[in-house]
Amino acid sequence: MSEQKIFCKGGGCGAKLGAGLLHRILERLPKQSFDENLLVGFDCRDDAAVYRLSEDMAVVHTLDFFPPMVENPYTFGQIAAANALSDIYAMGGEVKTALNIVCFPENSDINILGEIMRGGMEKVAESGGTLAGGHSIADSEIKYGLSVTGIVNPKKIYKNNGGRKGDLLVLTKKLGVGLICMASRVGEASEEALSEAVRSMTTLNKYAARISKEYEVHGCTDVTGFGFLGHLHEMMGGRLSCMVYGDRVPYIEEARHLAEEFLITAAGQKNRNHTGGFVRFENVDFATEEILFDPQTSGGLLIALGERDALKMTEEMKKEGIPAEIVGEITERQDIEITVKG
Amino acid sequence: MIKVNAVGDACPIPVVKTKNAVKELGGAGEVEILVDNEIAVQNIKKMAVQKGWEAFSERLSADRFRVVIKVGETSADSTSEKEEEIVCSPIKKRENKVVAISSDVMGEGNRELGEVLIKSFIFALTKQDSLPDTILFYNGGARLTCEGSPALEDLRLLESMGCEILTCGTCLDFYSLKESLAVGSVTNMYAIAEKLMGADLIIKP
Numbered sequence: 001m002s003e004q005k006i007f008c009k010g011g012g013c014g015a016k017l018g019a020g021l022l023h024r025i026l027e028r029l030p031k032q033s034f035d036e037n038l039l040v041g042f043d044c045r046d047d048a049a050v051y052r053l054s055e056d057m058a059v060v061h062t063l064d065f066f067p068p069m070v071e072n073p074y075t076f077g078q079i080a081a082a083n084a085l086s087d088i089y090a091m092g093g094e095v096k097t098a099l100n101i102v103c104f105p106e107n108s109d110i111n112i113l114g115e116i117m118r119g120g121m122e123k124v125a126e127s128g129g130t131l132a133g134g135h136s137i138a139d140s141e142i143k144y145g146l147s148v149t150g151i152v153n154p155k156k157i158y159k160n161n162g163g164r165k166g167d168l169l170v171l172t173k174k175l176g177v178g179l180i181c182m183a184s185r186v187g188e189a190s191e192e193a194l195s196e197a198v199r200s201m202t203t204l205n206k207y208a209a210r211i212s213k214e215y216e217v218h219g220c221t222d223v224t225g226f227g228f229l230g231h232l233h234e235m236m237g238g239r240l241s242c243m244v245y246g247d248r249v250p251y252i253e254e255a256r257h258l259a260e261e262f263l264i265t266a267a268g269q270k271n272r273n274h275t276g277g278f279v280r281f282e283n284v285d286f287a288t289e290e291i292l293f294d295p296q297t298s299g300g301l302l303i304a305l306g307e308r309d310a311l312k313m314t315e316e317m318k319k320e321g322i323p324a325e326i327v328g329e330i331t332e333r334q335d336i337e338i339t340v341k342g
Numbered sequence: 343m344i345k346v347n348a349v350g351d352a353c354p355i356p357v358v359k360t361k362n363a364v365k366e367l368g369g370a371g372e373v374e375i376l377v378d379n380e381i382a383v384q385n386i387k388k389m390a391v392q393k394g395w396e397a398f399s400e401r402l403s404a405d406r407f408r409v410v411i412k413v414g415e416t417s418a419d420s421t422s423e424k425e426e427e428i429v430c431s432p433i434k435k436r437e438n439k440v441v442a443i444s445s446d447v448m449g450e451g452n453r454e455l456g457e458v459l460i461k462s463f464i465f466a467l468t469k470q471d472s473l474p475d476t477i478l479f480y481n482g483g484a485r486l487t488c489e490g491s492p493a494l495e496d497l498r499l500l501e502s503m504g505c506e507i508l509t510c511g512t513c514l515d516f517y518s519l520k521e522s523l524a525v526g527s528v529t530n531m532y533a534i535a536e537k538l539m540g541a542d543l544i545i546k547p
Contacts, residue, residue, distance in 0.1 A: 024521045182354060262361055262389040266353035266381045269388070277511035277528030286392050335512070335531055 020274050039154055040091070046160045047090040047221055050152060058154040062087035065101045065145020069181045069297055070198060073112045077119025078202040080144045083224065083298035085127050088150035089209035090222040090301060092158035095127040095150045100134025103143035116144050127206055158220035161237030163304030167218055169242065169328040170310055172208040172317060173200050173300025175228055175291050176255025183263040193254035200252070201298040208301050208322050215309040223299035227271040228292050229338060231302060232328075233278050236337050244292075244328035244340040246284045251291045259287035267295040283342030292340065304330060343372040348382065349406070356382040357389055364395070364413055373411045376402075383407045400502040439474040440541035441467070443483035446491075448547050460486065463547045464493040464500075473505055474545065476537050478529075480510035488514075488522040497525045510534060 026042060039058060040050040048062035064084035068076045081098075088095050100120065104113050124131045129148070163169075177197040183189040205222060212220070223231045228249065236242060271293040281289055305313065310326055317324035344363045348356035356377045363373045377383060383399045386409050390397035396412040447456025448463055464486070467474065477500065479487050486493050487509045501507050507526025514520045514528065538544060 020521060027521070186355060186358060188358075262357045262385075262392070263354045264357060264385050264388065266379070266385065269353070269381045269384050273384070273527060277530055280530060280532045 039157065040159070047087040048093075048150075050091060050093075050154070050157055052154050056153050056155070058152050058157070060088050060091050060093040060150040060152050061147075062091075062150075063101065063145065063147035065103075065143050066297075067141055067143050070184075070194075073115035074119040075198055075202065077116035077121075077144060078123050079119075079198070079298050080116075081120040081123035081146055082202055082204050084146035084148055085123060085129070086205045086222045086224075086298060086301075088127075088148055089205040090158060090160070090220055091150070091152055092156055092209070092213070092217070092220065093150035093152035095124075095129035095148060095206075097130050097132040097149045098124045098127075099132055099147040100136070101143075101145045101147060102134060102136035103139035103141065104136060105140055105142065106138045108142070112142075116142075120144065120146065123202070123204065126204055158217055158303075160219060160221035160231075160235050161239070163219035163235055163240055163330045164306075165240065165330055165332045166307065167304040167330040168307050168310035168326050169232070169244075169330065170303045170305070170314055170317075170324055171223065171228070171250065171300055171327045172205065172303070172322055172324045173203070173223070173296075174250040174252050174323050175223070175294055175296060175299070176252040176258075177201055177296055177299070178227075178265055178268065178294040179255045179258045179263065179290065180252060181297070182265045183258045186263070188261070188263050189258065190254060193252060196252050203298075205301050207320060208317060208324065211313060211317050211320065211322075212301070212303055212305075214316075215305055215313045217303055217305050217309075219304035221302050223296045223302050225267065225295045225297075226275070227268065227295050228299075228302070229279055229340075230271050230275045230293075232338060233275050235302065235304065236278075236330075239333060240330050241332065241334040241337050242328050242330045242339070244338060245326075246281070246288055246292075246340045246342040248325055249288075249292065249327045250323050250325045255291050255294065256287045259290035264290055265295065268293045271295060278337040280336045280339050281342075282339065284340050285342065288340075288342065300324075343374055346373060346375040349376050349378045351377070351382075353382055353385055357385050360386050360389065360409075360411065364393075364411065367413055370413055370415045372413070375409045375411070377407050377409065378405045380407065383409055386411070398504045401498070437472075437542040438540060439472070439476075439543045439545065440537050441474045441477045441545045441547070442538065443477065443479050443486060443547065445482040446485040447482075457492070460547065461492045461496075464496045468496050468499050468503070473500065473503055476506040476508060476541075477526075478508050478510075478534055478537060479526075480513050480534065484509050484513040484517060484519060487525050488519045489524045490522070491524070494524055501525060508533065508537070 037052040039052050040046045048060050050058050050060050052058040070076050121131050180189045180193050180197040184194045221231050314324045346359045346363045348359050360375050387397045399409040401407050448459035508529040511528040
């Protein structure tokens, strides 16, 4: 059967394989024998795998790596690490150890790799974890990331689809970093916008996660390659619907301008193809649509929790300098899964 | 006509090149863009819709696509964003035809015959002087846009000639066909209702 091949180069989480494509392959793999201690596996499409060791202890496993989306190798290392570590936080876990994953061309300047790994190591240290080793192979293109192991109490796992009707949705980072990084490659993004995007991508979700633990979190995921709407769709788990306040979703200002100028990405369009069928836009302009489909690298946490908790948590996060906003609410299941109102 | 070669370019470069070429036109005219992937085609068309330009695309080979953008007199000035009047001007006014296909057979009676009939109906559509703007597939009709459908080739041809092909997402889900969609894109009931309400002519085979 002839399949359409789609190639459009881009680093960061925009380099993910399309969700549809991946799902098709996973479905065809032979079923494994059931292990009751595997609390979160890949049939849940959650952020990381969770395996129970004892009644109050489970390990969280995740790995993430990708090609560079910024020019500076040290910054790239920081972003790749922050992005990989994020999955532990999205599960409500605590980082313990990390292993480097490296692909590097043999004939390139090895100092570049040194800078990448320095950036990565700093973020692992900031997370409170320990870098414990790694694996590297010669490859034609640079790729870097981490395999991270964390721990979590099995009763306190943040499932991505645990949200409840009436919950509010809180997003802890601004959107638009995909648009800005891509535009920066063609010289169309300003220095200020790029540095704001870099600041956002190198910020660990550790701080937002720590504050969230003071509240009763029902569901949580981190917003990465599938974009805000793609990850929100996974959060609904075919069981819930939601309304997004289109005018309250935080984004880096210049992303809107870039979308209006059609500096639009391939990965954003792939996200639209995959998730667009679940979404209805009401009074939402084109630029906002693009921002909501924009693939994020090291994006923020998207948290579902009760109204009172959501209000207090958002306020507390803002005091700590986290650009958190309440961006929507969960409703019972409706014909249209996600409605975005302008 | 300005020709743009964006083969080998990653997004957003094909879109940027297209935008610059339209600017270069400085008025009404056509821009032809060659790209090597379908996503770039979709992104260029997305811009065209926003700008109020007409756009057609065709697949030349496995990794070659040709997109033609037609810029009208009024919309050429890129500083004046799409204005409502343009849509209402009598020159642009033409019938908006929507074909709604709700089953994988045509008519009632023998099923085998019905399958042959729907296939030849879609083939016949490709031969019409005036093509439908949109073809909607829902309920059993959803099977026609998925892998294994006998009408795929004709539907791809219609799409390359500018027909919008939309399949109901709920229906794909229901029949577990989500991953098999082979032509056009997924839509929802809101958009289907909007297409039907906005049609001047609805054809139900």
